Amino acid sequence: MLHLIASIFQPKVIQIDFNDPQTYSDNAAVKKLFDFLLDQQKKTGVCPAIISSGKCGNELEFRQSLVLDDEQSNPDMLTFFVMGEVINKTGTNSILHKINGILQADMKNQRLVYVPDAQQARVAKVLYKIGNDNFDDQYQIGVKFSHLNMRKPIRNLSTGMVVLIMNMIKGVTSSDAYDYLADLNDFSESMRFINSFLDAYKKQIHDLGRIHGDLLSTENFIYDFSDGKTNFIDFEHSVVRTEENYSDDISGMIVMVNKSMDMIKGCDIENSPENRQLVSRFLLLLKTILPDHESLNHSIMGLEKKLQTGNLTGDEIKALIAGAASAMREYVEFTVSRRFPNAGSRPQ
Helix, strand or coil: CHHHHHHHHCCCCEEECCCCHHHHHCHHHHHHHHHHHHHHHHHHCCCCCEECCEEECCCEEECCCEEECCCCCECCEEEEEEEEEEEEECCCCEEEEEEEEEEEEECCCCEEEEEECCCCCEEEEEECCCCCCCHHHHHHHHCCCHHHCCCCCEEECCCCEEEEEEECCCCEEHHHHHHHHHHHCCHHHHHHHHHHHHHHHHHHCHHHCEECCCCCCCCCEEEECCCCEEEECCCCCCEECCCCCHHHHHHHHHHHHHHHHHHCCCCCCCCCHHHHHHHHHHHHHHHHHCCCCHHHHHHHHHHHHHHHCCCCCHHHHHHHHHHHHHHHHHHHHHHHHHHCCCCCCCCC
């Protein structure tokens, strides 16, 4: 009997689901949300940085977690990222979530504005368990690369939950791109892929005076066929570029060029202005990002002169690209022999 009475007087739980506009536009739900936020501010002096999905007190339940955007918030206007579904696991403890949209809470007038992110331009990398929290290190490196648009880690000190907000990098891994292009067997499309890689490397890494440090992993650069652009990710091994360590990235470039050569082995290459322009762009980008080394520069310039003759067969165009990879390989072997004089050349 007492249990029945208690259940009758138990307060109704109001659920807010940002996939359902009715739940966050309901007056009772809005009031409960602001009561909760104001109560938290009164108790701690600040709004909670992370409001996890689930029950908040006895009368309010969130279907999605909210993450405070402290760069855009002030006491009168709070801005939250609304987390969505899991995309994939990124490590032992961390999980990648979509960001569904932005919630603005006008604390003075108690009004909510929720703007869904139709483009899904951001993601949240979340560490749910205490331990192995290297998000500060990831941020210190990642913030150097503007295409990631990485925010400072946001923490819930009571639960150990940490959130890192960054741009969504759309596309496929390079290994998937290789498979697709090999089946496509199209020289022009393959060259656009190569040039996109080199162009992104120049803008995102080289021009910052850094190396990536792990280009041999095909998971670390993403190609988007919809716009023909490459983006680099996972910069844990990135350091300031030196004459000695640059060969590490060039080794990755050689592997990429060689794999691209495999893709175009069976292609019939027309000696068209478009194809010559693509190869010319390839050589120009190499000249721009490769180190100032006499032998390497001489080799690339020689390849450019051959291209300018304009009367090349498809096999001769392939040979130009292979020649660039060969010149890069010679440079790496030269650099490695100076760094490790007793180790011999690095196998390719």
